[in-house]
Amino acid sequence: MCFERRSSGSNGPQPDMRRKTVLYARVSSVEQERDGFSIPAQQRLLHAYAENNDLEIVEEFIDVETAKQAGRANFGRMLAFLAETPSVRVILVEKTDRLYRNFRDYVTLDDLHLEIHLVKEGEVLSGESRSHQKFIHGIKVLMAKNYIDNLSEETKKGMAEKAESGVFPHRAPVGYRNDKETRTIVVDPERSSYVRELFQLYSTGRYSLEDLHQRCLNDGFRLPGSASPIPRSKVEYLLKNPFYIGQFRWKKRLYTGAHEPIVSRELFDKVQEVFASHGRDRGLYRVHEFAFGSLMLR
Secondary structure, three states, X not given: OOOOOOOOOOOOOOOOOOEEEEEEEEEEHHXXXXXXXXXXXXXXXXXXXXXHOOEEEEEEEEEEEOOOOOOOHHHHXXXXXXXXXXXXXXXXXXXXXXXXXXXXXXXXXXXXOOEEEEOOOOEEEOOOOOHHHHHHHHHHHHHHHHHHHHHHHHHHHHHHHHHHOOOOOOOOOOOEEEEOOOOEEEEOHHHHHHHHHHHHHHHOOOOOHHXXXXXXXXXXXXXXXXXXXXXXXXXXXXXXXXXXXXXXXXXXXXXXXXXXXXXXXXXXXXXXXXXXXXXXXXXXXXXXXXXXXXXXXX
């Protein structure tokens, strides 16, 4: 009897022998605008590297830092993932200053006994790396921290210059909006009238903060970008904010803004007088029933 010879496993699925890795990419809002620094550019580079080096990317962790939201939430998630997943010991990253912000990051990653591929620098670091290679890498980590510190200083300097020129260097308060095209703060035609009405009502001295807060809840008045009702504390902050008379506070200083006032100085001062008289005149308040207003703002 003649039997056909078959190669073992030739028709079955072949095991994936590629080493597993995570991808980490980071960019600041300033760098995002520069060609070659963008997240997609980093991802393309790292995916091509993985393909050419028999590496399988199992997770991607991306951080985009802005002046308002500094910090790397996904860097922390990556550390947690690597600590919980001993089968993954490789990180792919574009270069040193994408991965580290300070020397503590270096120590934390070193304690996880990882293999770090710095693709643009052509370096692979691990516990087996030569001492001289680790020394040079440590210098690059310190240089990365210096770069980040300098970037932070320049950002703060830019914000201070904006404040000096009368431009509020932050997100506009309710009643205004940030115009991305002109990079100025302009009046929100819908919410500004509602804000002005809150000032007018409170200036009479016949309404408490709780009255106005209830009115906001009834009318569906919300802060821009928020799905939650406006809290009472924000109503009080609104009524005490000099932004609405063309000024703003920044770093404990009061600046004259270039934006258009929503309320007059006279009305604003009257509201502050009512706040000052709260303790003495609390008995003058009475409960007001507000009908649902026409401004159902989201």
